[in-house]
Amino acid sequence: MRQPGRHFLQIPGPSPVPDRILRAIDMPVIDHRGPGFADLGNRVLSGIQGIFKTRQPVIIYPSSGTGAWEAALVNTVSRGDKVLMVETGHFASLWQKLALKLGLQPEVIETDWRRGADPQIIEAALREDKNHSIKALCVVHNETSTGCTSRIKEVRKAMDAAGHPALLLVDTISGLASADFCFDDWGVDVAISGSQKGLMLPPGLSFNAVSAKALEANANADLPNSYWQWSEMIEANQRGYFPYTPATNMLFGLAEAIDMLNEEGLDNVFARHQRHAAATRCAVEAWGMEVQCVVDSEHSPVLTAVRVPDGTDADQLRSVILNHCDTSLGNGLSKVQGKVFRIGHLGDINDVTLLGTLSGIEMGLHLAEAPHQSGGAQAALDYLKSTRTSNVKAA
Numbered sequence: 001m002r003q004p005g006r007h008f009l010q011i012p013g014p015s016p017v018p019d020r021i022l023r024a025i026d027m028p029v030i031d032h033r034g035p036g037f038a039d040l041g042n043r044v045l046s047g048i049q050g051i052f053k054t055r056q057p058v059i060i061y062p063s064s065g066t067g068a069w070e071a072a073l074v075n076t077v078s079r080g081d082k083v084l085m086v087e088t089g090h091f092a093s094l095w096q097k098l099a100l101k102l103g104l105q106p107e108v109i110e111t112d113w114r115r116g117a118d119p120q121i122i123e124a125a126l127r128e129d130k131n132h133s134i135k136a137l138c139v140v141h142n143e144t145s146t147g148c149t150s151r152i153k154e155v156r157k158a159m160d161a162a163g164h165p166a167l168l169l170v171d172t173i174s175g176l177a178s179a180d181f182c183f184d185d186w187g188v189d190v191a192i193s194g195s196q197k198g199l200m201l202p203p204g205l206s207f208n209a210v211s212a213k214a215l216e217a218n219a220n221a222d223l224p225n226s227y228w229q230w231s232e233m234i235e236a237n238q239r240g241y242f243p244y245t246p247a248t249n250m251l252f253g254l255a256e257a258i259d260m261l262n263e264e265g266l267d268n269v270f271a272r273h274q275r276h277a278a279a280t281r282c283a284v285e286a287w288g289m290e291v292q293c294v295v296d297s298e299h300s301p302v303l304t305a306v307r308v309p310d311g312t313d314a315d316q317l318r319s320v321i322l323n324h325c326d327t328s329l330g331n332g333l334s335k336v337q338g339k340v341f342r343i344g345h346l347g348d349i350n351d352v353t354l355l356g357t358l359s360g361i362e363m364g365l366h367l368a369e370a371p372h373q374s375g376g377a378q379a380a381l382d383y384l385k386s387t388r389t390s391n392v393k394a395a
């Protein structure tokens with residue numbers, strides 16, 4: 001049956017693609033070796049550095065985020081190397097599995113999936129590694145399965161305090177362009193991202209931002225790789241080109257996305273996400289429910305994972321919300337399957353989109369007869385009314 005109106009794609013990625021980006025992508029394909037291509041290549045390659053807040057090279061792959069995870073490892077470490085990985089949730093555990101398949105030895109710091117990576121525990125683990133056999137520390141900036149962020153700047157400080165030379169590899173696939181990320185200032189060595197989350201693009205592009213230290217490590221890394229090789233990319237990128245066919249039309253979209261982010265201003269983008277996350281937590285609290293993240297300073301601006309009351313199946317609730325309100329929410333992954341649902345508030349979202357989403361959820365809670373109090377959407381509205389936004393002009 002036809003569903004009138006727009007579908008609400010409120011999963012924590014892919015996020016809704018703005019019409020402006022869809023129109024930018026809807027162009028004839030151009031010759032990626034032709035003389036005009038370098039304008040586009042140079043524009044996106046320098047523009048994306050601003051989004052990562054870096055002067056270092058950023059590599060753009062035609063792949064999902066998973067490819068850029070693999071690229072970060074195969075370019076920096078060698079077979080049998082130890083890598084320290086913090087299991088903040090489902091995505092961190094997938095990265096760990098990938099590392100195992102590559103023949104690395106992940107040493108895992110476990111968590112209860114309700115907080116970010118703990119810099120103190122990391123420091124202690126690195127101090128214990130006296131002969132520096134750990135070659136890289138892998139942390140997820142925004143754990144999309146739990147709605148918890150890790151304090152990357154403090155993680156770097158912990159590594160420095162331990163005096164450990166491991167590289168810092170950070171997955172900011174869902175964090176970038178929704179949550180503040182400062183590649184250079186925070187001392188990240190490789191940052192991994194994807195197109196379909198904060199960058200508001202369809203799925204299909206991924207990124208590696210690469211520090212000078214990571215480039216040095218690259219010279220000695222011996223895991224087999226070809227497609228993911230940084231050196232060929234960086235060489236071709238210097239002239240605005242790519243060593244193999246890039247996802248040309250996605251690059252048109254990326255150029256537009258970068259313009260949009262800069263027009264709004266990154267600080268305004270981050271403040272908007274923080275405010276929407278806070279409004280969402282007001283709704284959850286008013287419903288009498290709990291968010292998955294238990295650390296105040298680690299609530300994600302990207303998404304909110306909500307724990308449903310015992311006896312309620314989160315997936316059944318999500319299907320009621322989808323069927324009655326045409327609104328897609330994220331499911332609970334692995335350990336928290338059926339126990340949480342995830343509200344995406346990343347990318348191109350405004351107050352009214354968020355209120356529509358929260359109203360749809362409240363309607364679904366009612367229709368599914370899940371134990372809750374009404375008034376969550378109202379609580380979010382009250383919060384939004386009471387908080388000024390920097391991009392609202394006086395009438």
Ligand SMILES: *Cc1c(COP(=O)(O)O)cnc(C)c1O
Nearest residue numbers: 064065066091142144173174194
């Ligand atoms: C989405 C996501 C991934 C996986 O990216 P794909 O594009 O699906 O390969 C990895 N890590 C995090 C934190 C994510 O949010």
